[in-house]
Amino acid sequence: MKTLLVALDHTAAAEHTLAYANKLAVRWPAEIVVLYCHPKPAAGQPLAELRVQEQRLRGLVERLRYQQLTRQDGRRIQYHYRVLAGCLHDHIREEVLRCAADLVLMGLEHIDCGRQEAPGNHAAAIAKLVSCPLLVVPAGRRSLPKRMVFSADFRTLGLHILPRLAALEGAFPAPLDLVQFYAPADRPQRRQLKQALSKASAHLAWPFSATHLLEDDAPLEGIGDFCAHMQAQLLIIAPGSSEELLRFFDACYATTQAYHTRIPALVLPSAAERQPQVACCDRCAARLAQEAAPQLALANYHAVRWA
Template sequence: MKTILVPIDLASSAEHTLAYANKLAVRWPAEVVLLHCHHGDEFTAEAGEKLEQQLRTLAERLRYQQLTRQDGRRIRYHYRVLSGCLHDHVQAEAARCAADLVVMSLDYIDCGRVEAAGNHAATITGLVACPVLVVPPGRRSLPTRVAFSADFSTLDLNVLPKTSALGGAFPAQLQLVQFYAPSHRPERARLKRALEKAASQLTWPDITTHLVEDEDALEGISDFCSRTQTQLLIIAPTSSATLLRFFDVCYAKTQSYHTQIPVLVIQQNEQKPTTACCARCAQQALREAQAALVLGAHI
C-alpha cells in the first residue's frame, strides 16, 4: 500500500500542497496521512480535537471541490495531530505509516519559525528515509515534463530504485541531466557512459539524456528547466549544505525557475572525504603502509 505523508501547518499555502498531494494519491494510487504539529500554548485533548476537525474540513472540501466525485471518494485520509515541532516527530511518523513519499510546502512554518523558503523542507529531508516533494505556492497540474539532475558518475545506487518507484505517480517524459565544468571536457565519454547506465536502470516510460557544459550545475539546472519548461525537478544532493544552497534565499528573491516548480529530493548518503581526517591519522596510515611493505619483502 502506497502512503503519502503530508505535513500541514494550516497556513494559506497548505491548501495548494494538499491539492497537489490529492492528484498524486489518485494517480498512484495512495493513501494520504495529514500530519499537523501544534507549537505554542499548552496542548489539550480539546485543542487536538479542534485541530483534527480543521484537517478533516480542509481534506473534505478539497476532495470534492478539486476532484471528480469518483476520484474524491477513492482517497483514504488519516489524521495525526501532535504537540511540538515537525522536525521532532516526522522521522517517527514517516516510519509509523511506512510513508513512500512526504509532500510538504516550500513555505512550511515549523515550530512557529518563519525562515527562508525551503529551509524547513531541507531539514525534514535529512530526517526521513523516503523522498520529499517540496511544493511552492500556487495551483498546478501534475507534470508532463520531468528533469532529474545529478552527478550520475558518483550517484548512490539506492537512488535509482527510489526514482523508478515514483514512475507511476509521474508517468511523464524524464530528462536525465549531467552537468560538467569546462575543465572536465576530457571526461565527457566517462560521464556519458554513467548517464546512459543510469537511464538503462530506470523503469521510466520515456527517458532522454543530456550532457550539458556549465561552470555551475545549480545555475545550469535552473536555466535548463526554464528552457525545456520542466514541471518537476528531481535532485539527489550529497549533503545538507548542497540542499540548503539549492533553496538559498537569493534564488527565491530573483524568482529562479527551480524555485517556481515542485522539487523532489531523493537523499543520498553524505559523501565521505577520501583524505585522512587529521595529521595523526595520516601518520598512522603511512606507518601501516610501510609495515605492510616490510612484511611483503620478507615473505
C-alpha cells in the same frame, strides 16, 4: 496501498500542497496521512486544543475533497489524521516509519515550530531526517507534470537510490530528461561522465527518457535554465550533502523567482548515504575486502627512459 505523508501548517499555501497530494493519490493510487504539528499547545487543556486543530484539518480536507475532485475520486481517497504537539522535525522520522510512507509532501514555505525561515530551509532540514523521497511544493495551483528533469552528479550517485525513483513512475508517467552538468575543468572526464549518465539511465529504465551532458561553471543556474528550456513541471534532484540542498533553496533564488523554485522539487535521499555491501558468501567477502583495501601503485615502466 501506497501512502503519502502530507505535512501541513495552517498557512494559505498548505491548501495547494494538499491539492497536489490529492491529484497524486488519485493517479497512483494512494492513501493520505495528514500530519500537523502544533508547536505550543495550551498548558491547561493541550488535548482539547489538539482536537480543535484536527477539526480544522478535517474541514480543509473535506472542502478540497469535494471542490477539487470528482465525487468518485473524492470517495476513493482514504485520509488519516495525525495531530501532534511539538515540531515537525522532532516527529517526522517516526511518522514516516509508523505509516510506512512512500513519499512525503510539504510546502516550500512550510512553517516549522512556529518559525518562518527562507523558503526551502525547513524542507532541507526535513530531507535529512526521512528515508523516502520528499516532494517540495511551492505555493500556487499546479497540474501533475507532463515533463520532468532529473539532475544529479551521476558519477557519485548510488544506484540503490534509483529504484525509489522508478517506484514513482506510476505517479509521474511523463517523459524524463537526465542531465549531468560538469565544470570546464572536467572536460577530460567527459567519457566517464557520459558512461555514468548512460548507466544510470539504463538502471532506471524509465519508459521515455533522454540524457544530456552539459558544460556549465554554475550548475544551479544551469538547472534553472535547462528546466525553463524544457518547460519542466517537476525537478528531481539527488543532493550529495545537506549543504548542497541548502544552496539549491538559497534565498537569492527565491527572491529572483528562479524557475527551479517555481516548480515542485522531488528530493531523493542523499547520495552520500551509501548502503553497506553485504557479502553473501566467503568468496564475496574476500572480494569486498580486496576492493576496500588500498591499492599499491605499480611502477610505470613505459615512463622510464632506458639508457
